[in-house]
Amino acid sequence: MIEKSINKQAAVPESSIYLCAPINALVEGIYEENITFAEIKKHGDFGLGTFNDLDGEMVMLDGNVYQITSDGKVVAIGDDVLTPFACVTFYKPLSHDEITSEMNYDDFIAFINSLLPSPNIFYAIRIDGWFSHVKARSVPKQENYRPLAEATKEQSIFRFSDVEGTVAGFFTPEFVPSVSVPGFHLHFLSSDRNHGGHVLECRPRNVRIGVQFISKLELSLPMSLDYLTEDFKRDVKQDLDKAEK
Template sequence: MAKLNCEISEHLQVALRERSKATGESIDRIVSNALARALEMPVHTLFQISTSGALVEGIYEKAVSSSLLLNYGDFGIGTFDNLDGEMVVLDGAIYQVRSNGTVTNIQDDTGTPFAVVVRFVADQDETIAKASSFEDLRSLCDKYRDSANLFYAVRVDGHFDHIHTRAMKATLDGLPLAQAAAIQPEFDFHDIDGTLVGIWAPEYSRSLNIAGYHFHFLSDDRTQGGHLLECSGKNLRVRVERLADFHLSLPESEEFLRADLTKDPSKDLAYAEQAHKKGDA
């Protein structure tokens, strides 16, 4: 990478050091991101809080506040303290889809143990004529990925014939993810307009993230949503961003520092991702 030499005020220098200490980011990264925003250039960086392996082991307490996420992205997914619902970050706002089906626009600081966000700038903008199932949608989206070794952000907007979601129910720290997922309420929506907010992660990242596609849904009126389990729709607008830069922020809690994260979380994650029982829509 190129080096930049310039003079800045002592006030800016102190502010840079304080921001770096507070966020854990290097000064180089802070300056690069600030310049990219000022020059209106895409950064194509995935910013992630904690790991999927930590979630599997029941580490659900706050790693960062929700407001911090918006410093690094305006599009993404995650969860909240104690798995209290599904997080959808869309158009620079954070929404919480709770297990009772309600959707709240989060205005105040709320803790998150796991989240991934990007500053969404699409490289591709396409239309899918028809997706008869979630599996079909995944296969169609595969056409817009040119590598199995990078991350991708995927946004799908349109009218859906059917959406099937879930929302995790708040639980105590330490309860394994597979057990928490077994009691997740599920919801069915029909003839609904909305957006799928998704991340595709490569197979080699499975100890850090959920390999493959991971989508959350949010309706246009911001009243319905959740983690996507199944869907179908026609004439869907698909926008994809290729992400070649990855930033991981790890918790410093005692639970995380002492956790055994050597186990492969894939089996438990796959169980948590699938449907278990239906709830009331």
């Protein structure tokens, strides 16, 4: 009995990342896929994404979905709301680390990188605590078919100082840029649920970092006419860098 439970604890729990569509569909301006959050929640309780018509940034924490609109408002979202792109997992961190003094963004990213044993698997990352500074953005509602790199030119940028909250997101291997944003993709939500967005920079001061190793990818391919008839020959890596960094 005892041996069994030790073995169980020693093993890395198997977990998968779920995407309801590949990111290249979003990059090409396919902003309507009509996938409900009820469906997304079957695949995870933690993650990020956007909403139909690219209407703001999405962050999911503990099974709750929040929308950060381009005017900076945070709205709690119901299960019937629709999304063209969401990336989620059931959050089960394997390790926890702490940062107890202020760190600039480059050092912070280097520190998180040092927690990841290999760049060739996915990770879910959740950072809770105090930040001296968070620079985040959100995007205004768009017409379908306007490429993401164009749409994000109109992004609103928010700067929060001395803020408590959660940075949540994923690390994606470099070799799947058509599926998900390579490297770190992080969204922010303040503890008071009043602020948030897609993280452009942050300076953590006193935070706890949870990391989950993910060795399985589950990708849904939309069956919409827009998706089925799109030509995905274009290399979207440059657009993705422009839109997401």
